[in-house]
Amino acid sequence: MKVLWRRIRMTIIDRVKQEKIIAIVRGIEPNRIIDTCEALYAGGISMIEITFDQSSPTGNKDTYHAIKKVADTLGKEVCVGAGTVMTIEQVSLAIEAGATYIISPNFDKAVVAKTLEGGAVSMPGVMTPSEIVDAYQAGAGAVKIFPIDRLGTGYLKAVKSPISHIPIIAVGGIDLDNASDYIKAGAIGLGIGSSLVDKQLIQAGKYDALTQRAKAFVHKVQM
Template sequence: MKKLKLVQQIVEEGVVAVLRGETPDEVVEMAEQAIEGGIKVIEVTMTVPFALQAIERLAKKYSSTTSDPSKYAIIGVGTVLDPETARAGILSGSEFVVSPTLNPGTVALCNRYRIPVMPGVMTIQEIQHALELGVDVVKLFPGNLYSPAMIKAIKGPLPQANVMPTGGVSLSNLGEWIKAGAVAVGIGSDLTADAVKSGDYSLVAKKAAQYIEAYRAAKA
C-alpha cells in the first residue's frame, strides 16, 4: 500500500524539484529551500557528485509519513540509468526513482521493492511499453521538445497514461501543462539558476513558492 500512497502523494503535490549541483551540501541546501517554499517532492539526480550522501541526509531529515508539515517531504533519486543505481538510491532512503529513459530492468527492480518509478519516454510506443511493465507515471522527457498539446495526443490512444513533463516547464507554461492533463510537472534549472548565479539560495524558496502558487491556480 505504501507505493500506492506515495504515487498519490506525488500527484497531489504536483510539482517535483529536479536538483543538480556541484556538491552534496549545495543540493541539500537547494532541497531545504525548495521544501521551505512549498515544493515537497525532491528529486536528487545521480549526476551530482556523491549524490547518495545528499539523499541520505535529506531522507533522515524529512519523511513522507510524518504529521509535522515542516518535516514532510518525499525524497527520490533521479537520472537513474540501471537497476544497480536504483537499488543504491533506495538503500540511501529514496522513496521514488526517476530515469531519463525506459529501462525494463530498472522498472522490474522498483516493482520488486514496491517503489514508484517514473521512466523517461518520448513516444507512444515507449509509453505503452511502460504501462505493460507496470509503470504508474511516465516522464515526458525532454519536455521542451513538445508543447502541452502533446498530452492530448497521448491521451487519445492511451487515456490511462499518467504523464509528467520534465524539462522546459516554466512559470509561464506550467498552467498549460496542468490544464492539458499532466498529472505533475518536473522543474529543473529554472528553479535554481538565479540562486546559483547569485549565491543566495533563499531565492530557491521564493521561486518554489511561485511554482506552487501557479500549480494551485491551474488546478483551481
C-alpha cells in the same frame, strides 16, 4: 507484498497529483543541499528528485550520500526520489539511501523491475504512445514524457486522449510561463529543474529567493 507495493505506488502518485511539482536537484554541493531542500519545502514543494551524474566517476557514491543526507535529515517533511537512474546498481543505491521513487530519462525493463523489487515507484522516461503503454504495463507508477518542450502541449493533449488512464509527468524546459499549460494539457505533475532550482541563488546563499521562486511555481500549477 503486491498489496503493499500498490499502496506505496498509490501514495506517491497521489502526492504528485496533489502537489504537481517535483523539484529536480542536480549538481548541488553537499554543504548546500539541506538548505536547498529546506528552502524548496518552505515554498510548498516537498517532492525532491536528486539526480545521478552519469559522467562523474564518483557520481554513484555522491548521489547515494546526497539522497541519504536529505532522507535522514528531512525525511518527515520531504519525499525524496532519485533521478537520471539508468542502471540496476543505481536503483539499489538509491533505494538503500532512502529514495522512494526512481526517475529515469529512458525506459529500461530491468530498471523498472529492480525498482519494483525494492519497493519503490518507477517513473521511466518515454516519448511515443507505444513506449508509454509498454512502460506502464511493465509496472511504472507514472511515465515521464521527456523532453516535453520539444513536443509541446499539443502532443501531450493528443497522446492523453487514448491513454488517459496512464499518469504522465511532463519534464524538460518547464518554466513559470508554461507550467500551468502542461497541467491543463493533462500532466499529473511536472519535473522542474534549473528554472526552479537556480544554482546562482543557491551558490549566493539566497535561499529566501529560492523559497519565493518555489511559491511562484506552486501558485502557477494550483491556479
